Amino acid sequence: MGQATRIEHDLLGSREVPAGALYGIHTLRALEHFRLAGRPVHPELIHAYGLVKLACARVHRDLGVWADDPAKADAIERACREMAEGLLDGHILVDRLQGGAGTSTNMNVNEVLANRALQILGEPPGSHRRVHPTDDLNRAQSTNDTYPTALRVAAVVMLRRLQDRIVALQESFQQAERRFGHVVKVGRTQLQDAVLITLGREMGAYAEAFNRDRWRIDKCEERLRVVNLGGTDVGTGLGAPRAYIFRVVDLLRELTGIGLARAENLVEATQNADVFVEVSGMLKAHAASLLKVCGDLRLLSSGPQAGLGEIRLPAVQAGSSIMPGKVNPVIPEAASQAAMLAMGLDGVIAAACAAGSLELNPFLPLVAACLLEQIELLTGACDMLRRFCIEGLEADEQRCRAQVEGATAALTALVTEIGYDRATRLAGTAAATGRSIRQVVIDEGLLTGERFDALTGPEAVCRLGSPSPAGGPP
Numbered sequence: 001m002g003q004a005t006r007i008e009h010d011l012l013g014s015r016e017v018p019a020g021a022l023y024g025i026h027t028l029r030a031l032e033h034f035r036l037a038g039r040p041v042h043p044e045l046i047h048a049y050g051l052v053k054l055a056c057a058r059v060h061r062d063l064g065v066w067a068d069d070p071a072k073a074d075a076i077e078r079a080c081r082e083m084a085e086g087l088l089d090g091h092i093l094v095d096r097l098q099g100g101a102g103t104s105t106n107m108n109v110n111e112v113l114a115n116r117a118l119q120i121l122g123e124p125p126g127s128h129r130r131v132h133p134t135d136d137l138n139r140a141q142s143t144n145d146t147y148p149t150a151l152r153v154a155a156v157v158m159l160r161r162l163q164d165r166i167v168a169l170q171e172s173f174q175q176a177e178r179r180f181g182h183v184v185k186v187g188r189t190q191l192q193d194a195v196l197i198t199l200g201r202e203m204g205a206y207a208e209a210f211n212r213d214r215w216r217i218d219k220c221e222e223r224l225r226v227v228n229l230g231g232t233d234v235g236t237g238l239g240a241p242r243a244y245i246f247r248v249v250d251l252l253r254e255l256t257g258i259g260l261a262r263a264e265n266l267v268e269a270t271q272n273a274d275v276f277v278e279v280s281g282m283l284k285a286h287a288a289s290l291l292k293v294c295g296d297l298r299l300l301s302s303g304p305q306a307g308l309g310e311i312r313l314p315a316v317q318a319g320s321s322i323m324p325g326k327v328n329p330v331i332p333e334a335a336s337q338a339a340m341l342a343m344g345l346d347g348v349i350a351a352a353c354a355a356g357s358l359e360l361n362p363f364l365p366l367v368a369a370c371l372l373e374q375i376e377l378l379t380g381a382c383d384m385l386r387r388f389c390i391e392g393l394e395a396d397e398q399r400c401r402a403q404v405e406g407a408t409a410a411l412t413a414l415v416t417e418i419g420y421d422r423a424t425r426l427a428g429t430a431a432a433t434g435r436s437i438r439q440v441v442i443d444e445g446l447l448t449g450e451r452f453d454a455l456t457g458p459e460a461v462c463r464l465g466s467p468s469p470a471g472g473p474p
Contacts, residue, residue, distance in 0.1 A: 006126040022091045022125055024111035024133060030104035036097040041105050042372040046092045048153035048256075049109045050083030052146050052229065053137060055252035059244050060139055072131060075117035084255075088112055096369045101362040102147035110137040140240035142232040144270055144360055149229040149252070151368045155279065156221050156258050158375040163217045165382035166210055166286070172390040173207035176200070182458050185310055185400040186409045193409040196461040199310065199395050202300075206293045213286040220279045225259050227252075228269035234359040235267030273353040273361045276371055283374050284346040287339040290381060294332035294339070297389065301329055310400050314392035331389040338381035345370040404456055405438040406430075413455045418446050 005016040008025035015025050057076045060066065066073040082088050091112045094104045110133040115125035123130060131137075181200035186193050229252065230245035232238050237245050249262040263269035303309040313329050320326040348370045352363040361367075404410055408430070411423040418426075418441075430440045441447045447455070454460060 006124075008126060017126065020125060022088070022112040022115040022119075023093060023108055024115070024126065026104065026107035026133075027094060027111055030094045030098060030108065034095040034098040034104065037095050037369060039096055041092055041094060041096050041108075042154065042368065042376075043086065043089050044154040044158055044372060045105070045150055045368060046089055046109070047084050047086055048150040048157065049105070049146070050080050050085075050088070050113075051153060051255050052150045052252060053109065053113055054080035054084060055229075055248055055255055056139070056141055056146075056244075057137075058251055059248045062247070063241065063243055065139070066136075069130070071121060072117070072136075075120040076113065076131065076136065078120055079113045079116040082116065083109070083113060088116060091116075096365060098365050099362070101143055101360055102365050102368070103143040105365070106138070106143040106147055107133065110134060113137045140230075140232065140244050144233050145228045145231045145235075145266075147364060147368075148270075148273075149227040151276075151364065151371070152224045152227055153252075153256055153258060153260075154368075155371055155375065156224050156256075158372060158379070159217055159220050159224075159279075162375050162379040162382070163214055165379050165386070166214045166217060169382045169386045169390065170207050170210040170214060172386045173203050173210065176390060176393055177204035177207060180395050183395045183397050183400055184404050184456060184458050184461055186403050186407045193407045195409055195412045196404060196456055198458050198462055199400065200458075201462060202296075206296075209289045209293065213289050216282040216285055220282055221258070223275050223279055226261050226263045226269065226275075228263050228266050230262060231266035231270050233270075235265070235270035237266065267359070271356065271359055271361070273356055273364065273367060276367050277350050277353045280346045280349040280371060280374060283371075283378060284343050286378060287342040287346075287374075290378065290385075291336050291339040291343075294336040294385070297332045298329045304396070309396055310403070312394040312396060313389055316388055331385060335381040335385045338377040342374045342377050345374045349374075406436040408437065410437045410456050413461060414441065414447065414452070417451075417455065422446070 004019040006019045007014055008017050008028075010025045010029075012029075015028055017024055017028055054077060057073070057080055061073045061077070066076075079088075092105070092108050094108045098104045114128065114131045114133040114137050117131045118125055118127060121130065177200045179200070180203055181198060183199040184196055185199050185202075187195050187197035187202075227249060228235060229249050230237055230240055232240050245262075249260055253260040297311070297313065300308055300311045301313045304312065313331065315327045317330050318327065320328075349367055352366045352370070353361065355361070355363050408427045411427055415423050426437065426440050426444070426446075429435075429444075430437050433440070435443070438449070438452050441452055442449055
């Protein structure tokens with residue numbers, strides 16, 4: 001016996017829908033036609049949509065729309081809360097890439113909410129005389145104002161999570177700065193030995209880069225807080241009561257805890273999507289920081305015997321199926337790939353936002369898919385890098401010290417005492433004889449070992465500038 005079905009109707013005709021399904025005919029058609037990403041709408045967008053629909057429903061209720069059927073209003077609000085809490089995720093099935101500027105997502109949401117409300121009322125899905133997907137759940141709304149509003153809410157929620165992960169990563173590098181403050185090493189420019197620095201100062205620089213990213217992400221919320229909810233189709237508020245337009249964003253602000261504000265120009269806010277380009281650019285800046293730092297971690301841990309080998313990354317996986325004993329920097333590699341993909345998604349977002357036309361951007365589903373994936377990728381990368389790499393990072397102090405004593409970079413720290421020309425000559429002597437810089441300096445009687453160590457110690461190499469000569473200005 002075949003599966004029980006119900007008949008639903010739309011502009012294009014009639015279709016059979018599984019009798020117990022919470023979705024309806026519009027979702028069914030979208031499932032047939034949009035098979036692109038192979039993944040449904042991002043869960044955070046679904047949850048945000050639930051809050052948007054809840055705000056709309058409550059305002060309608062306050063305006064007396066369902067005064068003759070309070071149980072219906074209760075059921076609608078309960079269904080919206082369930083969606084916001086993630087209890088209906090499995091019923092939003094449409095592909096995250098779709099035509100129609102997000103109409104299939106909006107209608108999937110409307111159908112599920114209407115049918116869930118009917119279930120709560122003890123009525124079967126599809127019996128829409130009492131609760132209707134468009135007449136009730138889409139009342140005074142359009143995809144064109146609810147979808148971008150839900151996207152902004154979802155993005156802010158996820159950005160707050162990302163900011164927390166960036167802060168945690170920053171703090172982890174600050175802890176590494178303190179742990180390695182005494183470890184002097186060779187600093188490099190253009191990958192060549194330059195001057196001495198401490199490993200702690202390097203870690204502190206990484207922490208500061210992520211601190212800057214943290215504040216960039218914080219500013220993203222300011223960009224996203226202005227919404228066009230109430231503008232309906234093109235921003236003119238067609239079909240929406242003025243009282244509803246003036247109240248719905250205020251209520252959504254209360255429900256979300258986000259400082260949302262209605263756009264002053266709803267037509268402009270419906271037309272243009274450049275704010276998503278700006279936010280994506282800030283995310284790309286963070287991805288660039290992440291990629292640079294991960295590249296440095298791979299370099300500093302390279303070898304370890306035949307490379308720089310100044311730090312040891314936690315060994316989390318065996319590195320090779322053929323080379324025994326090999327351990328790869330898999331955590332920085334994985335985080336790097338997340339950063340690269342996030343940077344690539346930025347280009348897609350810019351193209352999609354630029355492709356809007358006249359009163360609407362039809363490519364917001366692509367913007368939503370890329371933006372939320374960007375945030376998710378970077379959130380996961382920061383958390384993974386902190387937990388599985390930075391917290392367990394170790395310094396190879398003996399190797400760092402040996403490189404300091406043997407590298408010509410150490411001579412820069414001695415120039416103020418032995419002079420540039422003599423330091424240059426000593427570099428040649430060390431290279432010709434195979435002796436370390438430290439040994440050459442001591443052998444030629446220029447400095448004692450104690451003085452060499454003092455001039456190349458952590459306090460000396462971290463001092464801002466060189467000390468003034470006796471009798472000179474401070």
